[in-house]
Amino acid sequence: MSIRIYNTLSREKETFVPGDPERVTMYACGPTVYNYAHIGNARPAVIFDLLHRVLSNRFPKVVYARNITDVDDKINAAAAQEGVSIDVITRRYADAYHADMAALGVGRPTVEPRATDHIDAIIAMIERLISLDHAYEAEGHVLFNVENFPDYGQLSRRDRREMIAGARVEVAPYKKHPGDFVLWKPSSEDLPGWDSPWGRGRPGWHIECSAMSASHLGEIIDIHAGGQDLVFPHHENEIAQSRCAHGTDTFARYWLHNGFVTVEKRKMSKSLGNTLIVHELLKQWPGEALRYLLLSAHYRQPLDWSEKALEQAQSTLDRLYGLLRDHAPAAASDEVAPDPAVTEALEDDLNTPTALAALNGLARQLAQAESGEQALLARRLRATGALIGLLQQAPADWFAQRQVAVQLSEATIEDLIQQRQQARQARDFAEADRIRDQLADQGIVIKDGPERTTWEVAAR
RNA sequence: GGCUAGGUGGCAGAGUGGUUAUGCAGCGGCCUGCAAAGCCGUGUACCUCGGUUCGACUCCGGGCCUAGCCUCCA
Numbered sequence: 001m002s003i004r005i006y007n008t009l010s011r012e013k014e015t016f017v018p019g020d021p022e023r024v025t026m027y028a029c030g031p032t033v034y035n036y037a038h039i040g041n042a043r044p045a046v047i048f049d050l051l052h053r054v055l056s057n058r059f060p061k062v063v064y065a066r067n068i069t070d071v072d073d074k075i076n077a078a079a080a081q082e083g084v085s086i087d088v089i090t091r092r093y094a095d096a097y098h099a100d101m102a103a104l105g106v107g108r109p110t111v112e113p114r115a116t117d118h119i120d121a122i123i124a125m126i127e128r129l130i131s132l133d134h135a136y137e138a139e140g141h142v143l144f145n146v147e148n149f150p151d152y153g154q155l156s157r158r159d160r161r162e163m164i165a166g167a168r169v170e171v172a173p174y175k176k177h178p179g180d181f182v183l184w185k186p187s188s189e190d191l192p193g194w195d196s197p198w199g200r201g202r203p204g205w206h207i208e209c210s211a212m213s214a215s216h217l218g219e220i221i222d223i224h225a226g227g228q229d230l231v232f233p234h235h236e237n238e239i240a241q242s243r244c245a246h247g248t249d250t251f252a253r254y255w256l257h258n259g260f261v262t263v264e265k266r267k268m269s270k271s272l273g274n275t276l277i278v279h280e281l282l283k284q285w286p287g288e289a290l291r292y293l294l295l296s297a298h299y300r301q302p303l304d305w306s307e308k309a310l311e312q313a314q315s316t317l318d319r320l321y322g323l324l325r326d327h328a329p330a331a332a333s334d335e336v337a338p339d340p341a342v343t344e345a346l347e348d349d350l351n352t353p354t355a356l357a358a359l360n361g362l363a364r365q366l367a368q369a370e371s372g373e374q375a376l377l378a379r380r381l382r383a384t385g386a387l388i389g390l391l392q393q394a395p396a397d398w399f400a401q402r403q404v405a406v407q408l409s410e411a412t413i414e415d416l417i418q419q420r421q422q423a424r425q426a427r428d429f430a431e432a433d434r435i436r437d438q439l440a441d442q443g444i445v446i447k448d449g450p451e452r453t454t455w456e457v458a459a460r
Numbered sequence: 461g462g463c464u465a466g467g468u469g470g471c472a473g474a475g476u477g478g479u480u481a482u483g484c485a486g487c488g489g490c491c492u493g494c495a496a497a498g499c500c501g502u503g504u505a506c507c508u509c510g511g512u513u514c515g516a517c518u519c520c521g522g523g524c525c526u527a528g529c530c531u532c533c534a
Contacts, residue, residue, distance in 0.1 A: 315483085
Protein backbone atom coordinates (compact mmCIF):
# COMPACT_ATOMS: atom_id res chain seq x y z
CA MET A 1 0.00 0.00 0.00
CA SER A 2 1.15 3.46 -0.79
CA ILE A 3 -0.10 6.82 0.29
CA ARG A 4 -2.63 8.41 -1.99
CA ILE A 5 -3.63 12.05 -1.85
CA TYR A 6 -5.92 14.28 -3.84
CA ASN A 7 -3.92 16.82 -5.77
CA THR A 8 -5.68 20.10 -6.51
CA LEU A 9 -3.30 20.60 -9.43
CA SER A 10 -4.65 17.55 -11.27
CA ARG A 11 -8.02 17.36 -9.51
CA GLU A 12 -7.36 13.68 -9.00
CA LYS A 13 -6.32 11.33 -6.30
CA GLU A 14 -2.68 10.41 -6.93
CA THR A 15 -0.15 8.06 -5.46
CA PHE A 16 2.24 10.08 -3.36
CA VAL A 17 5.80 9.80 -4.69
CA PRO A 18 8.20 12.16 -2.94
CA GLY A 19 11.11 13.73 -4.76
CA ASP A 20 13.45 12.28 -2.18
CA PRO A 21 12.07 9.50 0.07
CA GLU A 22 14.83 10.28 2.56
CA ARG A 23 13.59 13.81 3.01
CA VAL A 24 9.92 14.45 2.42
CA THR A 25 8.99 18.14 2.45
CA MET A 26 5.67 19.75 3.22
CA TYR A 27 4.62 23.33 3.77
CA ALA A 28 1.34 24.53 5.18
CA CYS A 29 0.17 28.10 5.30
CA GLY A 30 -0.02 29.05 8.95
CA PRO A 31 -1.77 31.83 10.79
CA THR A 32 -1.53 35.56 10.44
CA VAL A 33 -1.24 36.44 14.09
CA TYR A 34 -3.49 39.41 14.67
CA ASN A 35 -6.30 37.69 16.52
CA TYR A 36 -7.32 34.46 18.22
CA ALA A 37 -7.73 31.50 15.90
CA HIS A 38 -11.26 30.40 15.13
CA ILE A 39 -12.24 26.81 14.60
CA GLY A 40 -11.99 27.29 10.85
CA ASN A 41 -8.34 28.22 11.28
CA ALA A 42 -7.87 25.15 13.43
CA ARG A 43 -9.08 22.75 10.77
CA PRO A 44 -6.03 22.92 8.48
CA ALA A 45 -3.74 22.86 11.53
CA VAL A 46 -5.33 19.59 12.66
CA ILE A 47 -5.62 18.07 9.19
CA PHE A 48 -2.07 18.78 8.16
CA ASP A 49 -0.77 17.73 11.54
CA LEU A 50 -2.45 14.42 10.79
CA LEU A 51 -0.86 14.33 7.34
CA HIS A 52 2.49 14.95 9.00
CA ARG A 53 1.87 11.97 11.30
CA VAL A 54 0.78 9.72 8.45
CA LEU A 55 3.81 10.64 6.36
CA SER A 56 6.14 10.22 9.31
CA ASN A 57 4.70 6.78 9.90
CA ARG A 58 5.88 5.89 6.42
CA PHE A 59 9.00 7.92 5.69
CA PRO A 60 12.12 8.23 7.84
CA LYS A 61 12.30 12.01 7.64
CA VAL A 62 9.55 14.49 7.00
CA VAL A 63 10.33 18.19 7.18
CA TYR A 64 7.13 20.06 7.88
CA ALA A 65 7.17 23.84 7.73
CA ARG A 66 4.21 25.88 8.90
CA ASN A 67 4.82 29.60 8.85
CA ILE A 68 3.71 32.41 11.06
CA THR A 69 2.83 35.54 9.20
CA ASP A 70 3.85 38.36 11.48
CA VAL A 71 3.81 41.26 9.08
CA ASP A 72 0.49 42.19 7.58
CA ASP A 73 -1.84 45.15 7.34
CA LYS A 74 -4.35 43.53 9.66
CA ILE A 75 -1.62 43.26 12.27
CA ASN A 76 -0.75 46.90 11.73
CA ALA A 77 -4.37 47.84 12.20
CA ALA A 78 -4.66 45.82 15.42
CA ALA A 79 -1.47 47.38 16.77
CA ALA A 80 -2.61 50.86 15.88
CA GLN A 81 -5.92 50.31 17.55
CA GLU A 82 -4.29 49.27 20.79
CA GLY A 83 -1.49 51.77 20.47
CA VAL A 84 1.21 49.14 20.77
CA SER A 85 3.96 47.91 18.50
CA ILE A 86 3.23 45.03 16.18
CA ASP A 87 5.40 42.58 18.07
CA VAL A 88 3.15 42.95 21.12
CA ILE A 89 0.28 41.81 18.94
CA THR A 90 2.14 39.09 17.10
CA ARG A 91 3.71 37.63 20.22
CA ARG A 92 0.41 37.54 22.06
CA TYR A 93 -1.48 35.78 19.30
CA ALA A 94 1.34 33.49 18.28
CA ASP A 95 1.53 32.29 21.88
CA ALA A 96 -2.22 31.82 21.99
CA TYR A 97 -2.13 29.95 18.71
CA HIS A 98 0.47 27.55 20.05
CA ALA A 99 -1.47 26.94 23.24
CA ASP A 100 -4.77 26.46 21.45
CA MET A 101 -3.37 24.13 18.83
CA ALA A 102 -1.55 22.11 21.48
CA ALA A 103 -4.91 21.63 23.21
CA LEU A 104 -6.21 20.22 19.94
CA GLY A 105 -3.38 17.70 19.86
CA VAL A 106 -1.58 19.50 17.06
CA GLY A 107 2.14 18.77 17.20
CA ARG A 108 4.72 21.40 16.44
CA PRO A 109 5.89 21.47 12.85
CA THR A 110 9.55 20.76 12.17
CA VAL A 111 10.16 24.42 11.47
CA GLU A 112 7.98 27.43 12.04
CA PRO A 113 9.45 30.29 10.04
CA ARG A 114 8.36 33.86 10.58
CA ALA A 115 8.06 36.36 7.79
CA THR A 116 10.00 39.07 9.65
CA ASP A 117 12.99 36.74 9.97
CA HIS A 118 13.11 36.33 6.19
CA ILE A 119 13.03 39.88 4.92
CA ASP A 120 16.48 39.48 3.32
CA ALA A 121 15.40 36.33 1.51
CA ILE A 122 12.22 38.04 0.37
CA ILE A 123 14.14 41.04 -0.98
CA ALA A 124 16.63 38.78 -2.74
CA MET A 125 13.82 36.86 -4.36
CA ILE A 126 12.13 40.03 -5.55
CA GLU A 127 15.41 41.32 -6.99
CA ARG A 128 15.79 38.10 -8.86
CA LEU A 129 12.28 38.33 -10.25
CA ILE A 130 12.97 41.89 -11.43
CA SER A 131 16.21 40.89 -13.10
CA LEU A 132 14.42 38.10 -14.93
CA ASP A 133 11.72 40.51 -16.10
CA HIS A 134 9.06 38.77 -14.06
CA ALA A 135 8.53 41.81 -11.90
CA TYR A 136 8.71 45.58 -12.22
CA GLU A 137 8.86 48.60 -10.01
CA ALA A 138 6.12 51.20 -10.11
CA GLU A 139 5.49 54.09 -7.74
CA GLY A 140 7.40 52.53 -4.89
CA HIS A 141 5.68 49.18 -5.38
CA VAL A 142 7.13 46.09 -6.93
CA LEU A 143 4.63 44.06 -8.89
CA PHE A 144 4.71 40.61 -10.32
CA ASN A 145 4.22 40.59 -14.06
CA VAL A 146 1.55 38.03 -14.74
CA GLU A 147 1.83 38.35 -18.52
CA ASN A 148 5.26 36.76 -18.54
CA PHE A 149 4.11 33.59 -16.87
CA PRO A 150 1.98 31.55 -19.25
CA ASP A 151 1.03 28.96 -16.64
CA TYR A 152 -0.64 31.55 -14.46
CA GLY A 153 -4.07 30.23 -13.48
CA GLN A 154 -3.13 26.59 -13.75
CA LEU A 155 -3.87 25.66 -10.15
CA SER A 156 -7.16 27.49 -9.84
CA ARG A 157 -8.14 26.79 -13.45
CA ARG A 158 -8.68 30.39 -14.20
CA ASP A 159 -8.27 32.26 -17.40
CA ARG A 160 -6.51 35.57 -17.09
CA ARG A 161 -8.82 37.33 -19.50
CA GLU A 162 -11.91 36.14 -17.70
CA MET A 163 -10.45 37.27 -14.45
CA ILE A 164 -10.20 40.79 -15.71
CA ALA A 165 -13.77 40.70 -16.91
CA GLY A 166 -15.01 39.45 -13.56
CA ALA A 167 -12.81 41.70 -11.47
CA ARG A 168 -14.75 43.45 -8.79
CA VAL A 169 -11.96 45.56 -7.46
CA GLU A 170 -10.65 48.67 -8.94
CA VAL A 171 -7.32 48.14 -10.60
CA ALA A 172 -4.46 50.23 -9.31
CA PRO A 173 -3.31 52.60 -12.07
CA TYR A 174 0.34 51.59 -11.80
CA LYS A 175 -0.36 47.99 -12.75
CA LYS A 176 0.66 46.92 -16.22
CA HIS A 177 -1.88 44.14 -16.18
CA PRO A 178 -4.90 43.99 -13.91
CA GLY A 179 -3.83 40.59 -12.61
CA ASP A 180 -0.41 41.78 -11.48
CA PHE A 181 0.04 41.51 -7.75
CA VAL A 182 2.19 43.23 -5.20
CA LEU A 183 5.52 41.80 -4.09
CA TRP A 184 6.67 44.83 -2.14
CA LYS A 185 4.84 47.92 -1.05
CA PRO A 186 6.03 51.19 0.47
CA SER A 187 5.54 51.92 4.16
CA SER A 188 4.77 55.34 5.50
CA GLU A 189 6.66 56.48 8.59
CA ASP A 190 4.00 55.23 10.98
CA LEU A 191 4.03 51.73 9.55
CA PRO A 192 6.56 48.97 10.07
CA GLY A 193 9.04 48.79 7.24
CA TRP A 194 12.43 47.60 6.11
CA ASP A 195 15.00 49.23 3.88
CA SER A 196 15.06 47.84 0.39
CA PRO A 197 16.33 48.78 -3.08
CA TRP A 198 12.87 50.28 -3.61
CA GLY A 199 12.83 52.32 -0.45
CA ARG A 200 11.45 51.61 2.97
CA GLY A 201 8.61 49.16 2.71
CA ARG A 202 7.17 45.78 3.53
CA PRO A 203 6.49 42.57 1.66
CA GLY A 204 3.23 41.78 -0.08
CA TRP A 205 1.16 38.91 1.13
CA HIS A 206 2.28 36.06 -1.11
CA ILE A 207 6.01 36.44 -1.39
CA GLU A 208 6.82 35.42 2.19
CA CYS A 209 5.60 31.87 1.71
CA SER A 210 7.63 31.47 -1.45
CA ALA A 211 10.74 32.78 0.26
CA MET A 212 10.34 30.75 3.43
CA SER A 213 9.47 27.59 1.59
CA ALA A 214 12.61 27.89 -0.51
CA SER A 215 14.76 28.76 2.51
CA HIS A 216 13.71 25.81 4.62
CA LEU A 217 12.55 23.14 2.22
CA GLY A 218 14.10 23.83 -1.16
CA GLU A 219 13.07 25.18 -4.53
CA ILE A 220 10.82 22.24 -5.29
CA ILE A 221 8.80 20.74 -2.48
CA ASP A 222 6.60 17.70 -2.20
CA ILE A 223 3.45 19.05 -0.61
CA HIS A 224 1.97 22.48 -0.17
CA ALA A 225 -1.21 22.71 1.83
CA GLY A 226 -3.77 25.21 3.00
CA GLY A 227 -7.41 26.13 3.06
CA GLN A 228 -9.53 26.04 -0.04
CA ASP A 229 -9.83 29.81 -0.13
CA LEU A 230 -6.08 30.08 -0.60
CA VAL A 231 -6.13 28.36 -3.99
CA PHE A 232 -6.71 31.72 -5.55
CA PRO A 233 -4.99 34.05 -5.37
CA HIS A 234 -2.48 33.07 -2.70
CA HIS A 235 -1.26 29.72 -3.96
CA GLU A 236 -1.57 30.66 -7.58
CA ASN A 237 0.70 33.60 -6.88
CA GLU A 238 3.13 31.54 -4.87
CA ILE A 239 3.53 29.19 -7.80
CA ALA A 240 4.14 32.08 -10.15
CA GLN A 241 6.77 33.70 -7.91
CA SER A 242 8.56 30.54 -6.99
CA ARG A 243 8.76 29.01 -10.41
CA CYS A 244 9.82 32.24 -12.05
CA ALA A 245 12.43 33.02 -9.41
CA HIS A 246 13.93 29.56 -9.53
CA GLY A 247 13.39 28.77 -13.17
CA THR A 248 11.65 25.51 -12.30
CA ASP A 249 8.65 23.90 -13.92
CA THR A 250 7.26 22.82 -10.57
CA PHE A 251 6.91 24.49 -7.21
CA ALA A 252 5.05 21.85 -5.20
CA ARG A 253 4.29 18.39 -6.56
CA TYR A 254 1.10 18.02 -4.57
CA TRP A 255 -1.36 20.67 -3.50
CA LEU A 256 -3.80 19.87 -0.72
CA HIS A 257 -6.72 22.04 0.28
CA ASN A 258 -9.10 21.58 3.14
CA GLY A 259 -12.79 22.49 3.02
CA PHE A 260 -14.40 25.04 5.27
CA VAL A 261 -15.95 24.83 8.64
CA THR A 262 -19.49 26.10 8.38
CA VAL A 263 -22.03 27.23 10.91
CA GLU A 264 -25.60 26.58 9.91
CA LYS A 265 -24.20 25.72 6.48
CA ARG A 266 -22.58 29.11 6.08
CA LYS A 267 -18.86 29.55 5.86
CA MET A 268 -17.32 30.62 9.12
CA SER A 269 -15.58 33.89 8.50
CA LYS A 270 -14.77 37.08 10.23
CA SER A 271 -16.77 39.16 7.84
CA LEU A 272 -19.92 37.13 8.53
CA GLY A 273 -19.30 37.44 12.24
CA ASN A 274 -20.03 33.77 12.85
CA THR A 275 -16.63 32.71 14.05
CA LEU A 276 -16.17 30.39 16.98
CA ILE A 277 -12.94 31.13 18.74
CA VAL A 278 -10.92 28.08 19.76
CA HIS A 279 -9.69 29.89 22.84
CA GLU A 280 -13.31 30.29 23.99
CA LEU A 281 -14.45 26.81 23.04
CA LEU A 282 -11.63 25.34 25.07
CA LYS A 283 -13.10 26.90 28.19
CA GLN A 284 -16.12 24.65 27.81
CA TRP A 285 -14.97 21.60 25.91
CA PRO A 286 -11.99 19.27 25.93
CA GLY A 287 -9.63 20.02 23.08
CA GLU A 288 -9.71 16.39 22.13
CA ALA A 289 -13.45 16.55 21.50
CA LEU A 290 -12.82 19.48 19.15
CA ARG A 291 -10.17 17.44 17.37
CA TYR A 292 -12.46 14.43 17.08
CA LEU A 293 -15.18 16.56 15.58
CA LEU A 294 -12.77 18.20 13.14
CA LEU A 295 -11.70 14.76 11.98
CA SER A 296 -15.19 13.32 11.76
CA ALA A 297 -15.74 14.62 8.24
CA HIS A 298 -13.40 14.16 5.31
CA TYR A 299 -11.00 17.09 5.06
CA ARG A 300 -12.10 18.16 1.61
CA GLN A 301 -15.76 18.32 2.61
CA PRO A 302 -17.36 21.16 4.46
CA LEU A 303 -17.75 20.52 8.15
CA ASP A 304 -20.85 21.93 9.75
CA TRP A 305 -20.06 22.88 13.30
CA SER A 306 -22.68 22.53 16.01
CA GLU A 307 -22.90 22.08 19.72
CA LYS A 308 -24.82 18.87 19.14
CA ALA A 309 -22.01 17.45 17.05
CA LEU A 310 -19.58 18.44 19.76
CA GLU A 311 -21.62 16.60 22.36
CA GLN A 312 -21.58 13.54 20.15
CA ALA A 313 -17.84 13.69 19.80
CA GLN A 314 -17.52 13.94 23.53
CA SER A 315 -19.90 11.01 24.11
CA THR A 316 -17.93 8.86 21.74
CA LEU A 317 -14.68 9.74 23.45
CA ASP A 318 -16.31 8.98 26.79
CA ARG A 319 -16.99 5.46 25.61
CA LEU A 320 -13.49 4.98 24.22
CA TYR A 321 -11.80 6.34 27.32
CA GLY A 322 -14.14 4.26 29.45
CA LEU A 323 -12.92 1.16 27.69
CA LEU A 324 -9.31 2.16 28.15
CA ARG A 325 -9.95 2.88 31.80
CA ASP A 326 -11.58 -0.49 32.35
CA HIS A 327 -9.15 -2.60 30.37
CA ALA A 328 -5.94 -0.77 29.73
CA PRO A 329 -2.67 -1.16 31.43
CA ALA A 330 -1.13 2.27 31.52
CA ALA A 331 1.82 0.80 29.65
CA ALA A 332 3.46 2.42 26.70
CA SER A 333 1.93 1.69 23.35
CA ASP A 334 4.97 1.96 21.16
CA GLU A 335 5.53 -1.77 20.77
CA VAL A 336 2.13 -2.25 19.23
CA ALA A 337 1.41 -1.24 15.65
CA PRO A 338 -1.67 0.81 14.83
CA ASP A 339 -4.65 -1.05 13.42
CA PRO A 340 -3.89 -1.63 9.72
CA ALA A 341 -7.43 -0.70 8.77
CA VAL A 342 -6.87 2.73 10.27
CA THR A 343 -3.49 3.20 8.65
CA GLU A 344 -4.96 2.18 5.34
CA ALA A 345 -7.88 4.59 5.65
CA LEU A 346 -5.58 7.47 6.52
CA GLU A 347 -3.20 6.66 3.70
CA ASP A 348 -6.14 6.85 1.32
CA ASP A 349 -6.30 10.64 1.11
CA LEU A 350 -6.74 11.04 4.86
CA ASN A 351 -10.08 9.30 5.05
CA THR A 352 -10.64 10.13 8.69
CA PRO A 353 -14.32 9.06 8.88
CA THR A 354 -13.36 5.57 7.80
CA ALA A 355 -10.38 5.65 10.13
CA LEU A 356 -12.61 6.63 13.04
CA ALA A 357 -15.06 3.89 12.07
CA ALA A 358 -12.20 1.41 12.24
CA LEU A 359 -11.08 2.87 15.55
CA ASN A 360 -14.57 2.31 16.90
CA GLY A 361 -14.54 -1.20 15.48
CA LEU A 362 -11.37 -1.85 17.40
CA ALA A 363 -13.06 -0.53 20.52
CA ARG A 364 -15.91 -2.94 19.98
CA GLN A 365 -13.45 -5.81 19.69
CA LEU A 366 -11.94 -4.74 22.96
CA ALA A 367 -15.32 -4.57 24.64
CA GLN A 368 -16.10 -8.11 23.52
CA ALA A 369 -12.68 -9.64 24.04
CA GLU A 370 -11.81 -12.46 26.41
CA SER A 371 -9.94 -11.17 29.39
CA GLY A 372 -6.68 -12.64 28.10
CA GLU A 373 -6.79 -10.52 24.97
CA GLN A 374 -7.95 -7.28 26.44
CA ALA A 375 -4.56 -5.88 27.35
CA LEU A 376 -3.19 -6.28 23.84
CA LEU A 377 -6.30 -4.82 22.26
CA ALA A 378 -6.27 -1.91 24.65
CA ARG A 379 -2.68 -1.17 23.74
CA ARG A 380 -3.51 -1.41 20.07
CA LEU A 381 -6.41 0.97 20.57
CA ARG A 382 -4.09 3.45 22.18
CA ALA A 383 -1.39 3.03 19.54
CA THR A 384 -3.99 3.55 16.84
CA GLY A 385 -5.22 6.62 18.63
CA ALA A 386 -1.66 7.91 18.68
CA LEU A 387 -1.52 7.87 14.89
CA ILE A 388 -4.70 9.94 14.71
CA GLY A 389 -3.72 12.13 17.64
CA LEU A 390 -6.46 10.83 19.93
CA LEU A 391 -6.73 8.78 23.13
CA GLN A 392 -3.34 9.78 24.49
CA GLN A 393 -4.52 11.06 27.87
CA ALA A 394 -4.81 8.95 30.96
CA PRO A 395 -8.48 7.98 31.11
CA ALA A 396 -8.73 9.42 34.59
CA ASP A 397 -7.54 12.77 33.26
CA TRP A 398 -10.07 12.69 30.46
CA PHE A 399 -12.90 12.18 32.90
CA ALA A 400 -11.43 14.52 35.47
CA GLN A 401 -11.26 17.57 33.23
CA ARG A 402 -14.97 18.18 33.44
CA GLN A 403 -14.81 18.55 37.20
CA VAL A 404 -13.86 22.19 36.92
CA ALA A 405 -17.50 22.94 36.26
CA VAL A 406 -18.69 21.06 39.31
CA GLN A 407 -19.42 22.85 42.54
CA LEU A 408 -18.91 19.94 44.93
CA SER A 409 -15.56 18.85 46.23
CA GLU A 410 -14.43 15.31 45.71
CA ALA A 411 -14.56 14.66 49.41
CA THR A 412 -18.17 15.79 49.56
CA ILE A 413 -19.07 13.59 46.66
CA GLU A 414 -17.36 10.58 48.19
CA ASP A 415 -19.10 11.31 51.43
CA LEU A 416 -22.52 11.44 49.80
CA ILE A 417 -21.81 8.20 48.00
CA GLN A 418 -20.93 6.61 51.32
CA GLN A 419 -24.19 7.81 52.81
CA ARG A 420 -26.05 6.39 49.87
CA GLN A 421 -24.29 3.06 50.24
CA GLN A 422 -25.38 2.90 53.84
CA ALA A 423 -28.93 3.74 52.88
CA ARG A 424 -28.87 1.05 50.24
CA GLN A 425 -27.57 -1.51 52.67
CA ALA A 426 -30.36 -0.50 55.01
CA ARG A 427 -32.67 -0.94 52.00
CA ASP A 428 -33.78 2.63 52.40
CA PHE A 429 -33.97 3.16 48.68
CA ALA A 430 -35.93 6.37 48.94
CA GLU A 431 -33.01 7.94 50.75
CA ALA A 432 -30.50 6.34 48.36
CA ASP A 433 -32.36 7.74 45.37
CA ARG A 434 -32.64 11.12 47.01
CA ILE A 435 -28.87 11.30 47.33
CA ARG A 436 -28.42 10.10 43.78
CA ASP A 437 -30.80 12.78 42.51
CA GLN A 438 -29.05 15.37 44.58
CA LEU A 439 -25.75 14.48 42.97
CA ALA A 440 -27.36 14.34 39.56
CA ASP A 441 -28.56 17.90 40.06
CA GLN A 442 -24.93 18.86 40.55
CA GLY A 443 -23.94 17.09 37.37
CA ILE A 444 -22.54 13.98 39.02
CA VAL A 445 -23.48 10.59 37.62
CA ILE A 446 -23.31 7.54 39.88
CA LYS A 447 -22.24 4.20 38.50
CA ASP A 448 -22.75 1.13 40.65
CA GLY A 449 -20.08 -1.39 39.79
CA PRO A 450 -19.75 -4.91 41.13
CA GLU A 451 -16.87 -3.88 43.40
CA ARG A 452 -17.64 -0.36 44.27
CA THR A 453 -19.56 2.70 43.18
CA THR A 454 -17.80 5.15 40.94
CA TRP A 455 -18.88 8.53 39.71
CA GLU A 456 -18.11 10.97 37.02
CA VAL A 457 -19.17 14.32 35.79
CA ALA A 458 -22.07 14.00 33.43
CA ALA A 459 -21.75 14.86 29.81
CA ARG A 460 -23.87 17.92 29.52
C1' G B 461 -21.45 35.81 -15.51
C1' G B 462 -16.87 32.22 -15.00
C1' C B 463 -15.06 28.17 -12.03
C1' U B 464 -15.57 24.34 -7.78
C1' A B 465 -17.73 21.03 -4.51
C1' G B 466 -21.96 18.60 -2.72
C1' G B 467 -27.25 16.57 -2.20
C1' U B 468 -27.07 9.13 1.80
C1' G B 469 -31.37 6.34 7.33
C1' G B 470 -33.98 10.87 13.25
C1' C B 471 -28.98 13.71 13.18
C1' A B 472 -23.70 13.59 11.76
C1' G B 473 -20.95 11.14 8.08
C1' A B 474 -17.99 7.24 4.87
C1' G B 475 -18.41 4.06 0.88
C1' U B 476 -19.63 0.70 -3.11
C1' G B 477 -22.06 -1.34 -10.11
C1' G B 478 -25.16 -6.82 -7.25
C1' U B 479 -22.96 -8.35 -0.24
C1' U B 480 -22.99 -4.95 7.67
C1' A B 481 -19.91 1.57 7.17
C1' U B 482 -19.27 4.03 11.73
C1' G B 483 -20.80 7.44 15.63
C1' C B 484 -24.84 9.87 18.37
C1' A B 485 -29.96 9.37 19.42
C1' G B 486 -34.22 5.67 19.54
C1' C B 487 -36.14 0.74 20.45
C1' G B 488 -35.75 -4.54 22.68
C1' G B 489 -32.67 -7.61 25.97
C1' C B 490 -28.81 -8.64 29.90
C1' C B 491 -27.21 -6.37 34.38
C1' U B 492 -29.50 -3.32 38.67
C1' G B 493 -33.52 -2.66 44.66
C1' C B 494 -34.89 0.89 40.59
C1' A B 495 -31.64 3.46 37.55
C1' A B 496 -27.22 5.15 35.18
C1' A B 497 -22.95 3.25 32.77
C1' G B 498 -21.50 -0.98 30.14
C1' C B 499 -22.48 -5.20 26.94
C1' C B 500 -25.77 -7.81 23.24
C1' G B 501 -29.40 -7.21 19.46
C1' U B 502 -32.09 -3.87 16.30
C1' G B 503 -33.35 0.28 11.31
C1' U B 504 -36.90 -1.91 3.46
C1' A B 505 -31.02 5.37 3.62
C1' C B 506 -29.05 6.92 -0.77
C1' C B 507 -32.62 14.88 -4.47
C1' U B 508 -35.27 14.38 -9.40
C1' C B 509 -35.98 12.86 -14.61
C1' G B 510 -33.93 10.15 -18.51
C1' G B 511 -29.86 6.83 -20.43
C1' U B 512 -26.13 2.71 -20.21
C1' U B 513 -26.46 -2.27 -17.84
C1' C B 514 -28.74 -8.78 -16.55
C1' G B 515 -28.55 -5.27 -12.37
C1' A B 516 -27.28 1.79 -10.27
C1' C B 517 -27.52 4.95 -4.45
C1' U B 518 -22.87 3.93 -7.11
C1' C B 519 -21.40 5.26 -14.38
C1' C B 520 -23.37 9.09 -18.30
C1' G B 521 -26.70 13.33 -19.60
C1' G B 522 -30.62 17.05 -18.26
C1' G B 523 -33.12 19.40 -14.12
C1' C B 524 -33.84 21.23 -9.13
C1' C B 525 -31.50 22.67 -4.60
C1' U B 526 -27.28 24.02 -1.28
C1' A B 527 -22.50 25.89 -0.22
C1' G B 528 -17.87 28.01 -1.81
C1' C B 529 -14.07 30.78 -4.85
C1' C B 530 -13.50 34.84 -8.50
C1' U B 531 -12.09 40.66 -2.88
C1' C B 532 -8.87 40.13 3.18
C1' C B 533 -10.03 35.02 4.56
C1' A B 534 -8.24 28.29 6.74
